[in-house]
Amino acid sequence: MMFRTRFAPSPTGPLHLGHAYSAMLAYDMATEAGGEFILRIDDLDQSRSRAEWEDLIFEDLKWLGLSWPTPVRRENDHADDYAAALDRLGAMGLTYPCRCRRKDIEAAASAPQEGVPQFGPDGRIYPGTCRTRTMEDRQSDDVIRLNMRKAVALAGSPSFTETGPIHGGNHVISGDMFDTIGDVILSRRDMAAAYHLAVVVDDAAQGITHVIRGADLFEATFIHVLLHQLLGHPTPTYHHHDLIRDEAGKRLAKRDDARAIRKYREDGLSPADVRKLVGL
Numbered sequence: 001m002m003f004r005t006r007f008a009p010s011p012t013g014p015l016h017l018g019h020a021y022s023a024m025l026a027y028d029m030a031t032e033a034g035g036e037f038i039l040r041i042d043d044l045d046q047s048r049s050r051a052e053w054e055d056l057i058f059e060d061l062k063w064l065g066l067s068w069p070t071p072v073r074r075e076n077d078h079a080d081d082y083a084a085a086l087d088r089l090g091a092m093g094l095t096y097p098c099r100c101r102r103k104d105i106e107a108a109a110s111a112p113q114e115g116v117p118q119f120g121p122d123g124r125i126y127p128g129t130c131r132t133r134t135m136e137d138r139q140s141d142d143v144i145r146l147n148m149r150k151a152v153a154l155a156g157s158p159s160f161t162e163t164g165p166i167h168g169g170n171h172v173i174s175g176d177m178f179d180t181i182g183d184v185i186l187s188r189r190d191m192a193a194a195y196h197l198a199v200v201v202d203d204a205a206q207g208i209t210h211v212i213r214g215a216d217l218f219e220a221t222f223i224h225v226l227l228h229q230l231l232g233h234p235t236p237t238y239h240h241h242d243l244i245r246d247e248a249g250k251r252l253a254k255r256d257d258a259r260a261i262r263k264y265r266e267d268g269l270s271p272a273d274v275r276k277l278v279g280l
Helices: 017-032 051-063 079-091 102-108 148-155 195-205 215-230 261-266 271-278
Strands: 004-007 036-041 095-098 143-146 159-162 169-172 185-187 210-214 237-241
Touching: 004 017, 004 210, 017 036, 017 210, 017 237, 017 261, 017 271, 036 051, 051 261, 079 095, 079 185, 079 195, 148 215, 159 215, 185 195, 195 215, 210 215, 215 237, 261 271
Parallel strands: 004 036, 159 237, 210 237
Antiparallel strands: 095 143, 143 185, 159 169
């Protein structure tokens, strides 16, 4: 099987050093394995995505020396794929509509139980207020959630291999995901799909064998492996790398324009200089 990995940025701002590190590491690993590096555009959030940011993504990555097959998959073009996956999970009895807003979830969590986790990879763990609702009751402004307890019970104990420097080894999906992660959102009111469903459907559609990304997404991998299992997909191998941080130890974000790749280009640095900056 050919080694195939991807880099899937959102066109909502400039790429920074952290993005460069992730993209170049994935490209290097694919090249070393004689495999393929794929670029995918995560433009599900149409309220924030901009064509000029997408153009800059292409410019920055080409300047760094990366190449990829075309045409590039844009997530917003594949709503039917996400709808089909959502319908499949719904047919298994694993989804339900939710009308709760953030303030409702915060209010329900105002008296937390001792020893019960309050936050997971998506922030505040959903308390299950709408879990008894059925899909037939869905309203146009509802989000769709995964019933995590049922999903874990149905999937059994799928596992995945992690080759990254922090969490390396074999990891098994267990029943405590209900407590530590909760009922994650699969589809939002104003998007074709939420991140967790979209990334799983996209990776399967593109035959991704190795997912290379930042260590901040390691906990989300348990959700993704679970969804791959439920949807009948092969499970990729995962590699979660260290994050690039600023002088204060804070991980970089798109608001850190001073570290944007475009800025380094304009200042006369070379791709080799950027590689040194990120430790490659």
